Amino acid sequence: EQLDGYAEISEPLDDHDLPVFWHIPKCGGTTLQDMMSHCFGMIEANEVGKTHVKDELEIIALDNGNRYVNVDLSNPNGIEHAKDLGFGASGLANVAITSWFHDTASLFDDDIHRGRCFALVR
Numbered sequence: 835e836q837l838d839g840y841a842e843i844s845e846p847l848d849d850h851d852l853p854v855f856w857h858i859p860k861c862g863g864t865t866l867q868d869m870m871s872h873c874f875g876m877i878e879a880n881e882v883g884k885t886h887v888k889d890e891l892e893i894i895a896l897d898n899g900n901r902y903v904n905v906d907l908s909n910p911n912g913i914e915h916a917k918d919l920g921f922g923a924s925g926l927a928n929v930a931i932t933s934w935f936h937d938t939a940s941l942f943d944d945d946i947h948r949g950r951c952f953a954l955v956r
Contacts, residue, residue, distance in 0.1 A: 839922070839942030840949045847950070852922070854938060854949040855931045861956050863931075870929055871900040879921065880931035881908035891919050891926055907932040916941060923947040 841851055855870075857863040857880075870876040877893055884906035886894045895901050903926045905919070906912030913934055921927075922941035930949070932938045942949045 836936055837939045839939035840951055845948075848946075848948065850925075850947050851950045852927065852942070852947065853929045854951045855929055856935045856951055856953040857931050857933045858953055858955060859933065861954050863954055866954055867931055871902075872898070875901075876928035877901045877903060877926065878929055878931055879903040879905050879907055879916070879927040881906055881912075884908065884912060887912070887915065889919070891921060891924050893926055903927045907934065907938060910934060910937045913937045913941065917943070922949070 855866065867878065867880065871878050879902065882902045883894065883904040886904040887906055888904060892904050893901050894904050903921065905916035905921055907916060907930055917940055923944065930938065939949060
């Protein structure tokens, strides 16, 4: 029940699903984050948005061109605030990145918008 916001691997992929990268420290995740934002131009939701958190969701662009949603998924309070703003159903990000696997599942609280988890382990 705690992970109900995530889609099962056996469920068909849906356009409303949001990839969720479970960032496990010291497993190469920071490099993957850099590739997703800088090389692939993906809009990320992670800890970078914490300096721009407001009571309204928006995409922020840094001087280097990388784009982020103004949420902080690096701690439970930031995840709760993102949930209150409706981040999970917003469609603003191409990928969510967090180390808080269980807490992040709460962002997806309907049957249409689900998280699709992946991890990098070495």
